[in-house]
Amino acid sequence: MATEEYKVQLEVFEGPLDLLLYLIKKEELDIHDIPIERITTQYVQYLDLMRMLDLNVAGDFLVMAATLMMIKSRMLLPPEERPEVEEEEEDDPRWDLVRQLVEYKKFKDAAIFLEALEEERDGIFGREGEHVALEAKPELALHDVSLFDLLSVFNEALKRVSQEDLKEIFAERFTVADKIEAITQRLQREDRIVFASLFDHMASRHEIVCTFLAVLELIRQRQIRAIQEQVFGDILVTRGDVE
Secondary structure: OOEOOEOOOOEOOOOHHHHHHHHHHHOOOOOOOOOHHHHHHHHHHHHHHHHHOOOEOOHHHHHHHHHHHHHHHHHOOOHHHOOOOOOOOOOOOOHHHHHHHHHHHHHHHHHHHHHHHHHHHHHHHOOOOOOOOOOOOOOOOOEEOOHHHHHHHHHHHHHOOOOOOOHHHHOOOOOHHHHHHHHHHHHHHOOEEEHHHHHOOOOOHHHHHHHHHHHHHHHHOOOEEEEEOOOOOOEEEEEOOOO
């Protein structure tokens, strides 16, 4: 449903475990005691958003959705009616998923730690191993955001526009190409833009979708970056050549 005239060829490199960890962190949930009904509802909402945008979503996302549904249905059963499990397993339908998430989080945290060490080494010794002067670090480091961060803002923008809003009928028709040009021109005037502000005063879902796809395409082409100064802070859009 993205738009008939334009489809962003963007692979979703993050997987279903990344989405679950994102939701758990965003909602400040206990990874060992996941409220499965709540997390399943939110997971499916994000999956629906990705489908609506025609993103190339791997089948693993659908498998995880089915797994969550199965766990949810088992959680509704009285303990005595739940399927038998092996002796070494916990009598909790969520146990296997929790184990996967904990192990995957360890892997991701280790990867982030090693990447930070590499960046620190490069900052001290330079790429060629020679000593360079240290620059003052900003108070908060900038981090590229994930697709799920962007989808969260996109979803909030959609909620502000009723699906049956009469303004939709009379709204000006936009294209992704129009929005790419508008964003590019705005970034020539401004160093950074709050991502959510791109959707201000929009009266139609069509315009919101076109704007979001334009952002994804510009990110794919490395013409812009989407960054955050703190976890779950405002997402900022900058030119791709701005550090």
